[in-house]
Amino acid sequence: MPTQQLDYFTSLVAEDEHLPLTEAAIAVAQHAYPDLDVQSVLDQLDQMGNKLKSRITPDTPQIQRLQILRNFFYTELGFGPNPNDFYAPENSYLHYVLENRRGIPISLAILMMELGNQIGLKIRGVSFPNHFMMRISLQQGEIIMDPLTGESLSKNQLQEMLDPYLDAKGYRGELSLPLNIFLRASNPREILSRFLRNLKMIYSEDERWERLLGIQERLVILLPNSIEEVRDRGLIFAQLEYLRPAIADMHRYLSESPEAEDAGDIREHIATLESQAKFH
Known part of the structure; x- marks a missing residue:
């Protein structure tokens, strides 16, 4: 890089x-x-x-x-x-x-x-x-x-485009959110993070790990307070068999989010990577 x-x-x-x-x-x-x-x-x-x-x-x-x-x-x-x-x-x-x-x-x-x-x-x-x-x-x-x-889109057209998203998220009925929130x-920084996340999604689906790492490095730089992006970089490092940086990123994630829902999975991941690192 x-x-x-x-x-x-x-x-x-x-x-x-x-x-x-x-x-x-x-x-x-x-x-x-x-x-x-x-x-x-x-x-x-x-x-x-x-x-x-x-x-x-x-x-x-x-x-x-x-x-x-x-x-x-x-x-x-x-x-x-x-x-x-x-x-x-x-x-x-x-x-x-x-x-x-x-x-x-x-x-x-x-x-x-x-x-x-x-x-x-x-x-x-x-x-x-x-x-x-x-x-x-x-x-x-x-x-x-x-x-x-x-x-130029009318309020009605925008609402029609929004409704499937609200349905998928369960934001309807009592929880209905007004259109203006989404406008x-x-x-x-928000625009750039969405721009990068589009590319992240494309390269993740295609499993193009080197390309994905280039995008993920920039997300970590752009969103310094998002520890999830550090975790994701660690997972990409692991796919590329860059074991030490992968372990370092995952440890950093756990130290900042010890109660995260996926903390158990990440600990297992670290253990696997550390045993692999011994044989490298």
Whole structure:
């Protein structure tokens, strides 16, 4: 694991206040593409932004700016979903999304937010269940937009999308949660953790442990208070037969969460790994 790249990522996500979401999201791909030049990807985005800026004046109303951005992004540049391979990890790598114009809601949203920001629009990400959204503040009010299509969604449409999630979680009837709870704007750290967890899920399902480790290292850096991420890194180390770091992470998990539900399983895991380490 090249420590230089992890140090760079660490420096990007060190502070909440100035966390550069776009740059950090591009940098995530360095685990899979070590030669990726993050600055050249940012330059590409700036070129797009300059093209957009040439189409507006200081007097252009916000709602018109949004229409210009929407038309530029979805119609002119042709950004949209990748229906043939929605779960390909490349759909989360921004340099790839820029090149192929295909992404998932969160990767497209990050690009839209960056371009919107460059023309003075306030676009924020919303960690809506199962489908990342964008929230745009205009004088006329708030718009919730689908990053896959640029479509503005009504309360009814959003509620329909939310209901299966509420059913699955048992949040119905007495426990019913209002829609607004799920439309809160997310901060850059929350967006980045969802971005990374998408990749974590894809690489876990495919059992691509080396790739998964690259993502997990970044989750541990991004969420320093989440001891579960340290445990998960230990489990990935174990899959890769990096026994000592695996044991160290699992011990750290138990020392901070001795009463965790899976504490017994983790203790057994450590015992197995320690007996293996003796023979290495």
